[in-house]
Amino acid sequence: MxxxxxxxxxxxxxxxxxxxxxxxxxxRRVVLAGFAVLGVGLVARASYVQVFDHAFYRGQGDARxxxxxAIPAHRGNLLDRNGEPLAISTPIQTLWGEPSKLLAEPxxxxxxxxxxxxxxxxxxxxxxxAAARGSEFVxxxxxxxPTRMREVAARMAELGAGSVSVQREYRRYYPSGGSAAHVxxxxxxxxxxxxxxxxxxxxxxAGVPGKRRVVRxxxxxxxxxxxxxxxxxxxxxxxxxxxxxxxxFAARALTEAGRRHEAESASAVVMDVVTGEVLAMAxxxxxxxxxxxxxxGGRQRNRALTDVFEPGSTMKPFTIAAALESGDFVxxxxxxxxxxxxxxxxxxxxxxxxxxxxxxxxxxxxxxxVGISKIATQLDPEGMWSVFDRxxxxxxxxxxxxxxxxxxxxxxxxxxxxxxxxxSYGYGISVSALQLARAYAAIANDGILPPxxxxxxxxxxxxxxxxxxxxGSDAAQTTGKPVGRRVLATDIAAEIRAMxxxxxxxxxxxxxxxxxxxxxGKTGTSHRSQSGxxxxxxxxxxxxGFAPAxxxxxxxxxxxxxxxxxxxxxxxxxxxxxxxxxxxxLRLDGIEPDDADGKVIETALRAERS
Numbered sequence: 001m002x003x004x005x006x007x008x009x010x011x012x013x014x015x016x017x018x019x020x021x022x023x024x025x026x027x028r029r030v031v032l033a034g035f036a037v038l039g040v041g042l043v044a045r046a047s048y049v050q051v052f053d054h055a056f057y058r059g060q061g062d063a064r065x066x067x068x069x070a071i072p073a074h075r076g077n078l079l080d081r082n083g084e085p086l087a088i089s090t091p092i093q094t095l096w097g098e099p100s101k102l103l104a105e106p107x108x109x110x111x112x113x114x115x116x117x118x119x120x121x122x123x124x125x126x127x128x129x130a131a132a133r134g135s136e137f138v139x140x141x142x143x144x145x146p147t148r149m150r151e152v153a154a155r156m157a158e159l160g161a162g163s164v165s166v167q168r169e170y171r172r173y174y175p176s177g178g179s180a181a182h183v184x185x186x187x188x189x190x191x192x193x194x195x196x197x198x199x200x201x202x203x204x205x206a207g208v209p210g211k212r213r214v215v216r217x218x219x220x221x222x223x224x225x226x227x228x229x230x231x232x233x234x235x236x237x238x239x240x241x242x243x244x245x246x247x248x249f250a251a252r253a254l255t256e257a258g259r260r261h262e263a264e265s266a267s268a269v270v271m272d273v274v275t276g277e278v279l280a281m282a283x284x285x286x287x288x289x290x291x292x293x294x295x296x297g298g299r300q301r302n303r304a305l306t307d308v309f310e311p312g313s314t315m316k317p318f319t320i321a322a323a324l325e326s327g328d329f330v331x332x333x334x335x336x337x338x339x340x341x342x343x344x345x346x347x348x349x350x351x352x353x354x355x356x357x358x359x360x361x362x363x364x365x366x367x368x369x370v371g372i373s374k375i376a377t378q379l380d381p382e383g384m385w386s387v388f389d390r391x392x393x394x395x396x397x398x399x400x401x402x403x404x405x406x407x408x409x410x411x412x413x414x415x416x417x418x419x420x421x422x423x424s425y426g427y428g429i430s431v432s433a434l435q436l437a438r439a440y441a442a443i444a445n446d447g448i449l450p451p452x453x454x455x456x457x458x459x460x461x462x463x464x465x466x467x468x469x470x471x472g473s474d475a476a477q478t479t480g481k482p483v484g485r486r487v488l489a490t491d492i493a494a495e496i497r498a499m500x501x502x503x504x505x506x507x508x509x510x511x512x513x514x515x516x517x518x519x520x521g522k523t524g525t526s527h528r529s530q531s532g533x534x535x536x537x538x539x540x541x542x543x544x545g546f547a548p549a550x551x552x553x554x555x556x557x558x559x560x561x562x563x564x565x566x567x568x569x570x571x572x573x574x575x576x577x578x579x580x581x582x583x584x585x586l587r588l589d590g591i592e593p594d595d596a597d598g599k600v601i602e603t604a605l606r607a608e609r610s
């Protein structure tokens with residue numbers, strides 16, 4: 001029918017509409033599914049990390065927050081024989097950082113450099129080099145003084161910088177300064193021994209560092225400490241034989257004499273004749289071990305045992321000992337020294353004057369080169385060499401001190417007649433001050449050569465049997481005590497002591513007298529050796545001796561090299577210095593005078609004049 005309204009069911013949906021709805025639904029479902037899968041993956045991953053890989057990621061987190069830090073060990077102290085400190089360690093702070101974090105705060109690096117006296121750009125370049133190497137640690141400044149450290153801390157707080165860290169270390173301090181420097185030595189910036197007894201006994205003194213874990217924040221600052229992994233083991237103290245007071249007096253006297261005589265150098269050794277303990281050992285010039293800049297130019301060398309010299313007339317007592325031991329001479333035998341010189345081939349040996357006839361005692365007292373040479377050339381070379389050899393000449397002293405030398409002493413198979421004569425008065429042989437002191441200690445100690453010790457001893461040394469002297473055998477004992485070695489018969493040692501006492505009482509060594517005490521000793525003067533021979537205007541002045549002569553306790557040797565102020569004889573330069581040091585040694589050791597009223601010396605002088 002025309003004009004009839006169509007039915008609802010016949011209406012048609014616009015094209016494409018149902019398809020769009022289906023796409024939206026599909027996309028929504030895909031997105032939801034993706035989120036669901038992602039969620040499931042995250043949950044699964046979290047579960048895996050928390051349950052199955054927990055240890056790995058816990059370790060990674062700790063590695064970024066936990067650090068193992070060294071606990072520095074306290075170095076043992078060096079003490080003198082009375083317990084007074086000669087070397088101690090004091091806590092001190094060191095600045096450091098991680099290069100990558102320091103480079104993130106260059107202003108902090110520059111400010112730190114300025115405060116501790118470094119070049120800012122040089123320090124920054126150092127940090128850059130450390131970072132380029134992949135290093136996780138770099139020192140900015142070691143051993144910063146406390147006042148300066150407070151300034152650094154305050155300035156870093158102002159800048160809000162956290163890259164500069166502080167580490168505790170120990171720094172060595174030497175209360176005696178330069179007086180004991182050559183014996184004690186010093187440590188480097190890492191607190192390891194580099195000279196002297198600090199080096200010789202480094203393992204004993206050093207200790208073992210410990211370890212601890214600490215927690216740091218993201219800037220590297222320590223938040224709190226955690227457990228200690230290993231405790232630090234402190235080093236052990238070491239008690240030396242040195243007497244701090246005597247060491248000071250010896251160093252002061254040596255310095256004054258060295259300057260007064262304009263000497264190139266000087267050395268002194270003070271030794272206990274029974275135990276072999278080194279009570280004092282000093283050198284001029286010295287240095288201050290507390291000042292890093294003063295350790296230069298060889299000044300830290302312990303000349304008393306690293307340098308050798310020709311000892312001159314201080315060898316004459318050993319030649320007389322060889323003569324008496326040979327059985328061919330007795331003290332009263334006389335030798336004709338006129339006309340004051342003695343020719344061996346083209347060589348002439350001279351005395352300062354014509355002494356005429358001299359017995360063995362007078363040869364030592366007047367220090368006659370002619371007399372001692374005539375005695376030496378009558379001795380069997382092997383026998384003479386044997387005596388010198390037993391006293392330790394040509395052998396290291398065995399002190400265990402770094403750098404000790406053996407000296408120079410030819411075997412008699414290499415001697416000519418003139419060399420045998422020259423050795424008798426101290427030429428053609430070289431010794432150290434320590435060797436000479438030990439040899440004189442043996443004469444003082446009834447012919448027993450003591451073992452040298454820089455450490456305090458608890459008792460006297462053991463000695464060889466009296467009958468072993470001519471073989472020079474060691475006195476190996478099982479007592480655990482230090483072992484001495486008999487090198488001379490007791491009666492011969494006593495006769496030599498009497499001769500040397502006359503040298504001081506009324507001979508060339510009278511300037512070595514110590515008021516109230518009987519002193520025995522011998523002067524020595526020798527020309528300095530140089531390439532091709534000997535220098536005519538350069539000398540070594542020596543005095544060696546011991547006291548009290550009635551019961552010797554202390555031996556002392558003084559050596560002055562190349563005095564240029566006018567005087568050069570051992571009797572003038574070295575003998576007064578010996579007296580100064582010996583007087584302090586006797587007083588500090590509490591040794592009673594054995595000639596308080598001077599009667600023994602007066603009697604000796606009258607006997608000599610008559």
